[in-house]
Amino acid sequence: MDGIFGWLGDHGAHQDLIRHMGRAACLSPEGLLQQHSSQVLGVAACSRFGKADIHVENGLAAALHGRPRFLDDELAQIARDQNPAMAVAYGWLRFGEKLPTLMHGNFAFAVIEPLKKKACLALDRVGAERLCYAQRGGHLVFGSSVQNVAAHPAVGRSIDPQAIYDYLYFHTLPAPRSLYQGVRKLLPGQIVTLKNGTLSSGFYWQADYAAVDADFDSHRRDFRAILDQAVRDADAPVTAAFLSGGTDSSTVVGALTAARQAPVDTFSIGFDAAGFDEMEYARCAAERYDSRRHEYYLKPADIVTAIPVIAREYDEPFGNASAVPTYFCAQAAREAGFERMLAGDGGDEIFGGNVRYAKQRLFETYARLPALLRHGMIEPLTLLPGLSSRFPLAKLKSYVDQAKVGLPLRLESYNFLHRTPLEQIFATDFIDAVDPSAPGAALSEAYERTASDHYINRMMHLDLKFTLADNDLRKVGTMTEAAGIEVRYPLLDDRLVAFANHLPVDYKVRGQKLRWFFKEALRDLLPEQIINKTKHGFGLPFGVWSTQYAPLGELVGDSLADFKQRGWIRPAYLDHMLAMQRGPHASYYGVMIWLTMMLEQWLQANEH
Incomplete structure (x- = not known):
């Protein structure tokens, strides 16, 4: 894997430590390991795909992972003519903590000024990249991987029991917590600074959901122009595309085909299992765009093959089973000679495509009913002896019980760890060592931090963090890299995210219609069969x-x-x-x- 890592603090045997930290994260032996160390710092970058670099000059060290686009003309020229890590170093000297606001795209960077005992860490707006850190014993340690950081002797690998609980709850380990005690992960849009021995953190960017007043045609023109530019900017030589047959991947393939004015190579995964296969939709899109279609049908034996790959490639336990088809899809592209793929991740989270957005409207409606009606008539009905357990009162009782739980905790009503008493699942010592309310508190923090009072925007903001940054982007990014593919996400272009955030709420979810604007604005691009299909996903039987x-x-x-x-x-x-x-x-x-x-x-x- 690619990545950056390093530390600020006095430590001997610098070269040995750099090699040790690099091996801990399984940094690709095919990548070029760049490194620099002195008595008080070390920085290194491993770059198989050419997206990680370091720059050291005049006592300042900068490490960069990703492909940022600099909004400042001078920094853009430095990045183009020299290298992006140098642009980060110069940008820090010119703009200080304002620097990440002048960067778009996927990036994670660290800047260290050892003589001033200062440091800065920052992560891109959607969390496409990753950055971890720990402050221990006078050292600030950072790395793209949790394993980089934990390998430093000042940090160590002490498993946090709460992380095990969180993993079983979320199926991944959401930031800022990591598997190891004392190791933290940056959140999307976050900046962490070290000054005078004190770490502080904040957000240099937050999603702005203030609606822009414009008619449908104006919004549509802007959307199509931004989508076209985002896809063109993401395209590069030897690039193919994922095609699941869903709205997002079909949109990316359609826009890429239009931009190139030529057929695109697409890669799709099928399952020989009832209720899981969506190949017919992938074929529908491929026929519409005259794509060069590559298909692979996953077999049970493939899961056995993929399990050790997943265990090896992720720096923490990762439980999204769709990592398996993602890996084989990317592997098929690599075997066909491709080096990059475009993925459609992000459309649901910025345009309102998740089924729960429409479902929660029904529950939110209950809270707006007059209290007299709720408490005096409806709720007593659900408690009638001998009847409340029978249809339709049983259905009504389930609805009322869920409606009475506020968002975002209501979204987890069907979480496995809520369906059975924890005492029946976990050992007593383990329960005593964790806080079962911690996942709910983490969800509430992101939900309440949304710059909007509308529950739809708040759920989408929640999904940007937990569904996208902590889960789907980790799934796709890690598995494509394991297959030797670099992935790019045109629907998560910062310009497209900002545009989508500014749409009126009913352009995202209109009644029970998901992604209303997105689908209406793309009716000439997407096949009708895909626009009207029921949302499925990339599941695994x-x-x-x-x-x-x-x-x-x-x-x-x-x-x-x-x-x-x-x-x-x-x-x-x-x-x-x-x-x-x-x-x-x-x-x-x-x-x-x-x-x-x-x-x-x-x-x-x-x-x-």
């Missing part, structure tokens, strides 16, 4: 296949048997999950089994 394919089932059984020794989840509950998965609940329990299996596989692959 793991729960079913693990009961049908013996090698996969054996891997599951062995992993959970080993996991029992960790003492976190009760062995009886692990056995219960396996038994339930073999019955009619294969998909439901398969999710938790996958999470647990991947946690054990990751721990085995990364225990040092």
